[in-house]
Amino acid sequence: MSQLKYVLDIEAHFPVAQDADSLKQHIESLVNNDIKDSVLKQLQGHIWEQGYKNGDIKAPVYPDAVEFIKRHAPNVYIYSSGSVKAQILLFEHVEGDIDLTKFITGYFDINTSGKKTEAQSYANILQSIGLGQSSADSVVFISDNEKELDAASDVGIKTFLALRPGNNPVSCVEKYTAVTDFSSI
Template sequence: MTITTVILDIEGTVCPITFVKTTLFPYFLDKLPETLSQVTFPITSPTTSIEKILASSSFTSSQSAFAHFKQLVDNDVKDPVLKSLQGEVWQLGYSSGEIKAPVYRDSIEFIRRFPSLFIYSSGSIGAQKLLFGHVLDEDKSVDLNGFINGYFDIPAVGYKFESSSYTKILNEIGKAGEEVLFLSDNIAEVDAAIKAGMNSYVVVREGNAPLSESDIASHTIIHSLDELKI
């Protein structure tokens, strides 16, 4: 069956994996103390978006909240509350022009031309929309969200290493697995998508984790979205 829909991972697939660790994470940790200083702990009647994100927590001070989230960032923990909080903070950087997403040229062109395209990332849906809304394209910021049909994250469908997450996506978009191609730099994510019945390729980019010989032998590998014949 012809592939009619493509689902893209973000970091390491359509933009450098270093963008998160060298730009987004440091920006988040730099701005987080100021963000948390505007919250009165413990939170009893949340009104702001930040307070609503933190409402289920038991933090007693901004210092304890910062220490908690810094530890999660340092250990690259995919925590839904952290992801939502990061999205709020990163919005400041994107809006001010301090942050622009370095999406690969082949990915920009593919997103603009392929008719049925979705994003699935561990980053929050809000953060995904911010990233694609502020893409660096020939020294200017462009918005690619109008070319994307939908977004999925951990709260929406589950963790990316679980095949059930991809089954939920198929049900959500109303497609058979053989019609769908999922692209990711992560072998475990690719395997989970294949287990759910999707086609799935491993994307190799500069800076990504090296693949073993067995991984290369047992998976379809691409180095650019230009290689896709769909």
């Protein structure tokens, strides 16, 4: 199947008219409003795959996060609203020609586990990695999103609030242990 046909097949699943302006406006709205749409994630994954394979895209991962992942392997799992495919591509093509995939045991997304703002999603992940809720406090979840931290906390997971340049402002700094550098975890 040609690249264009593949993209058009994905775009056909957006609930809007299939003209260029409607699609562009819909996609921009999803991105600007941080909507975790599975069709958008599939399209992003395909675009990113081409960019990573061509060498046009390298993932900017903080050096302390790279070291954190290496230090805690093989007990590292990634849960992102980006598709599993996109996560693997990202961690396979980190700036500095670093491939972190060999340090990551598993990946979870909204299609495999559920929405990141729902406690059941974290319970699903605990079950997937062979832990019950009684062992949840042995798992660490780091996010810059209060609703995600609330959901993970609801099942007993230990949480940290990531404070990084460029993140959206948060009002829950007193509620969660904040980290600006993962070497402190």
